[in-house]
Amino acid sequence: MGRVTGISDDPRHPTAVRVSVEGRITWTLPRADAEALGIRIGEVVEEELKARLDAAADGEGAWRALLRHLERRSFARYDLGRRLRQKAHPADAVDAALERADAAGLLDDTAFAKNYAETRSARGRGPARLKRDLAVQGVERDVIDRVLRELWPDSDGPLDLARTLAVKRAGQLSSVPVPTRKRRVLAYLARRGFSGYQARAVVEEVLG
Numbered sequence: 001m002g003r004v005t006g007i008s009d010d011p012r013h014p015t016a017v018r019v020s021v022e023g024r025i026t027w028t029l030p031r032a033d034a035e036a037l038g039i040r041i042g043e044v045v046e047e048e049l050k051a052r053l054d055a056a057a058d059g060e061g062a063w064r065a066l067l068r069h070l071e072r073r074s075f076a077r078y079d080l081g082r083r084l085r086q087k088a089h090p091a092d093a094v095d096a097a098l099e100r101a102d103a104a105g106l107l108d109d110t111a112f113a114k115n116y117a118e119t120r121s122a123r124g125r126g127p128a129r130l131k132r133d134l135a136v137q138g139v140e141r142d143v144i145d146r147v148l149r150e151l152w153p154d155s156d157g158p159l160d161l162a163r164t165l166a167v168k169r170a171g172q173l174s175s176v177p178v179p180t181r182k183r184r185v186l187a188y189l190a191r192r193g194f195s196g197y198q199a200r201a202v203v204e205e206v207l208g
Helices: 031-037 047-072 077-086 091-103 109-122 127-136 141-151 157-172 178-191 196-207
Strands: 004-010 013-021 024-030
Touching: 013 031, 013 047, 024 031, 024 047, 031 047, 047 077, 047 091, 077 091, 109 127, 109 141, 127 141, 157 178, 157 196, 178 196
Parallel strands: none
Antiparallel strands: 004 013, 013 024
């Protein structure tokens, strides 16, 4: 493949270096990996070294993609890994990037689930919907249950939210016959993630 002709700092990422072969930047990889490989200027790049450099560069690429995602918003660990793999980052590189993020304290499924549940419940999502949403994102069931218990320590908490939503929705449907209004409010609460029992109880209470 050629000889290493340059090893230079990455000006935008102080923890990474660029490795050039025959005058062309060929890999960008973590400084620690470059030091571990013991790369030297003038060294001939054989197949084994090339494979190790490729893997290190893949890991750096996955790490940078992970950081770009986290700059936009928080993610559950599983969901973030899935998104990175969908972007064609190798599975091993994604796993290494996730471990690096864990070590840096950048991932916390409990904190993510708590923030997600708080913000979405404020927008009217009920517990069943929140459970489904968080499970799809790979948050473990015991974490979900704990977060929802903290959000609604009182068993009437979800019902209070459902009542508020039902009153608001019923007011928007004031010109609709009562049977139709009940059916539409019931469907509305179901879409928001309230159980059938909760939705029916609230609709009967609000619309009698």
